Amino acid sequence: MSVNYLRSQFDLCSGCESCLLVCSSRAAGGYNPRLARMKVLKEKENLLSRPQVCTQCENPFCMHACPVTAISKEENSGVVLIDKEKCTGCGSCIESCPDKMIQFDQEGKADKCDLCGGRPLCVQYCVPGALKLVEKQEVSANE
Amino acid sequence: MNRSCTMEKLLYVNLSKKQVTEITINHRLEEEFVGGKGFGAKILYDLLPPGCDPLSPQNVLMFMTGPLTGTLAPAMRGCVVTKSPLTGTFADSYFGGHFAQEIRYCGFDGIIITGKAAESSYLWISDGTASIHPAQEIWGLDTFAAVEKIRELVGDQSVKTACIGPAGENMVSHALINCEYNRHAGRGGTGAVMGAKNLKAIALRGTKTLAPADQNGFMTIVDQAYKELAESEEVQSFNSDGTAGSIDFANLEQLLPTYNYYDGTYNEATRLNGEAQRRTFWLRNTACAACPIACGKVGSIRRGRHKGLISDVVEYETAAMLGSNLGISDIREVAYLVKKCDALGLDGMSAGGVAGFAIEAFQKGLLNSGDTEGHPLEFGNVSAVDYLLEKIAFRSGIGNLLAKGVKEAAKELNRGAEDFAVHVKGLESPAWGPRSVPGMGLALATADRGGCHQRALPVLYEIGGEWKGEMVERHGLKYKGEIVVHQQNYLAALDTLVKCDFGQYGIKAETYCHLMETALGRPWDVEKLMKLGDKIWNQIRLFNLREGFSREDDTLPKRFTEEPLPEGPYQGELITKTNLDQMLDDYYAVRGWDDFGKPTEDKLKELGLEAMPTLVQIPTGNQ
Structure with missing residues (x-):
């Protein structure tokens, strides 16, 4: 399995937030952009909309911060996942993520983007194409 | 979470008593009026005493949503409904953005505001909790600064806001409500009603969710709607050029207002169109x-004296009303004037109409430089318009007269000013000069809120469309009544959702019905939709009749009925009074109204309006 990640582009984002709606529906069972596992930041009188997504870090701060090893990076896909059974809801991961990509779910457990298991809804419903699922390619420095 | 896409509640705010109350939505209101325009029509009729002064505490200012607002259903909006200080009619003004959605996420399907705050105030709703706060720090600010300040005051950059600018505070009859940033409830003076209530702003933050009754079914229909939008040529044009794409079309068809509607063609129209805007910002x-x-x-002006000014598309209506209608062809200057209107909280369409009227009055000697502190009012003069906008928003000098709109201003100026006051029922006409398209004239004459192109736009039928399998004759009168009634009913029904005008160019009627079915969990079909629109249109007519409007008010300004187009391909065209009368007769007959424009008893019976009880009452203790 290849390692994929979400790429977001401010230049194409229209700020419609459909990504947030489909995401919230999956994450929270109903539509509300505030409950999505990603954000769209608006700047300068809406001149800019910046979609902010979990980049499935190679060196996930959240994973290191978790005191009960509830967060792991899946070897094949590279997706950083939370084991809800293990999560105690302490919030350490939430504090550790500089992009604020983790929040509590309705049960008080840490919750984050899981790339919808491989076919992210946010990408499917991004009509302007500002969100893409991109395959990671390693290019060595001395090639 | 409620799995049928309704919050089942309205928020009732009495500013005089500083009270907020929840109203449980009457099941019948939901069944029969659905939301948005429907709710507004019924509630305004139920709550307002006849003849109520629009700027008095008794008037209600409502922010309504539809059952699909806030869901993934594409292109849904909200509306403000009130009695207009500009026209004295029912007024509904629609806004995009994200404000209406947030009303739902706060747990309400709408907000009803009445009374008048003792001091300048703002309303803060955080989830289900609403509170009224002093607004001294925001009062006086323009709309852009006000948004920043509100966010600072509530300590949250993510709140959604609606606010008024100085024009609303000063109760300018054509003041708007800004719904952050370039989205407005623009028409009919809703901002003046908000200002009269001493309400500067509303800030919202909600975490409640909306879920369709049948989630999987709903998604299938959303996908269908996306497909229909992608396949529509009109929608593709909106995607590429916004409404600026209409400038070339209107210019070619001689519908583009120029020099206070003197003509319908502007020789510098290409300097205002989509291409010019793309190149400039x-x-x-x-x-x-x-x-x-x-x-x-959206973009930022790249060169010249307005370099760096951030502007959204100068959409068709304002490009025409503040551009060609005033003889201003530099798109950067028009963008500047539009933004000035937005900041001051003035409806750019009415402001353009008012400025055009003032310039013509000046040319004709009804105003002189003594009235304008030495500023010569002339077409093509940006600084003159700049001056007028400032004066109007603050109601100073000549601005106090023009703040009343062209109808009242013409009445006060007298001496023939009414001959070139371009309005219907007091609402400055939109940028669709109708002289060569009589159906459009009928649409303007019969629109519920006064001169409006959004209730019906028969132009598209008149320039080569078909009706009942027959080519529609542009200049003829045949079918014009039918077409206008059909469009008014259909669009009124979709305004209960609350649809966007552009979405309906792609999304089919059946698809809207399926969206409603899967979201609400009850059956809908096109026939029911058309009947809903008919009912709402009649409900609003009952309101306007109760306010004293009659057949005489379903008319057009003299510029369209007595002054033919002076040149161009449609030279000599106008809508004579006789033709207008004939179209009105046809229109009333199709509507089931009598010769005076009053719904017949049979019609009211057919629609279930004859014995419709009051469905929303003022909560106890709030009278």
């Missing part, structure tokens, strides 16, 4: 909540 597409159309084109 556009950077990217912007969209309202859950909208794949993205008709907004």
Whole structure:
């Protein structure tokens, strides 16, 4: 399995937030952009909309911060996942993520983007194409 | 979470008593009026005493949503409903952006505001909790600064806001409500009603969710709607050029107002169109909540004295009303004037109409430089318009007269000023000069809120469309009544959702019905939709009749009925009074109204309006 990640582009984002709606529906069972596992930041009188997504870090701060090893990076896909059974809801991961990509779910457990298991809804419903699922390619420095 | 896409509650705010109360929505209101325009029509009729002064505490200012607002259903909006200080009629004014969605996320399907705050105030709703706060720090600020300040006051950059500018505070009859940033409830003076209530702003933050009754079914229909939008040529045009794409079309068809509607063609129209705007400032597409159309084109002016000014697309109406109608062809200057209107909280369409009227009055000697502190009012003079906008918003000097709109201003100026006051029922006409398209004239004459192109736009039928399998004759009168009634009913029904005008170019009627079915969990079909629109249209007519309007008010300004188009391909065209009368007769007959424009008893019976009880009452203790 290849390692994929979400790429977001401010230049194409229209700020419609459909990504947030489909995401919230999956994450929270109903539509509300505030409950999505990603954000769209608006700047300068809406001149800019910046979609902010979990980049499935190679060196996930959240994973290191978790005191009960509830967060792991899946070897094949590279997706950083939370084991809800293990999560105690302490919030350490939430504090550790500089992009604020983790929040509590309705049960008080840490919750984050899981790339919808491989076919992210946010990408499917991004009509302007500002969100893409991109395959990671390693290019060595001395090639 | 409620799995049928309704919050089942309205928030009732009495500013005089500083009380907030929840109203449980009457099941019958939901069944029979659905939301948005429907709710507004019924509630305004139920709550307002006849003849109520629009700027008095008794008037109600409502922010309504539809059952699909806030969901993934594409292109849904909200509306403000009130009694208009500009026209004295029912007024509904629609806004995009994200404000209406947030009303729902706060747990309400709408907000009803009445009374008048003792001091300048703002309303803060955080989830289900609403509170009224002093607004001294925001009062006096322009709309852009006000948004920043509100966010600071509530300590949250993510709140959604609606606010008025100085024009609303000063109760300018054509003041708007800004719904952050380039989205407004623009028409009919809703901002003046908000100002009269001493309410500067509303800030919202909600975490409640909306879920369709049948989630999987709903998604299938959303996908269908996306497909229909993608396949529509009109929608593709909105996506590429926004409404600025209409400038070339209107110019070619001689519908573009120039020099206070003197003509319908502007020889510098290409300097205002989509291409000119793209070259001058556009950077990217912007969209309202859950909208794949993205008709907004935001950017920053690249060169000249307004370098750095951030502007959304100068959409067709304002490009025409503040551009060609005033003889101003530099798109950067028009963008500047539009933004000035937005900041001051003036409706750019009415402001353009008012400025055009003032310039003509000056030319004709009804105003002189003594009235304008030495500023010569002339077409093509940006600084003169700049001056007028400032004066109007603050109601100083000549601005106090013009703040009343062209109808009242013409009445006060007298001496023939009414001959070139272009309005219907007091609402400054939109940028669709109808002289060569009589159906459009009928649409303007019969629109519920006064001169409006959004209730019906028969132009598209008149320039080569078909009706009942027959080519529609542009200049003829045949079918014009039928077409206008059909469009008014259909669009009124969709305004209960609350649809975007552009979405309906792609999304089919059946698809709207399926969206409603899967979201609400009850059956809908096109026949029911058309009947809903008919009922709402009649409900609003009952309101306007109760306010004293009659057949005489379903008319057009003299400029359209007595002054033929002076040149161009449609030279000599006008809508004579006789033709207008004939179209009105046809229209009333199709509507089931009598010769005076009053719904017959049979019609009211057919629609179930004859014995319709009051469905919303003022909560106890709030009278």
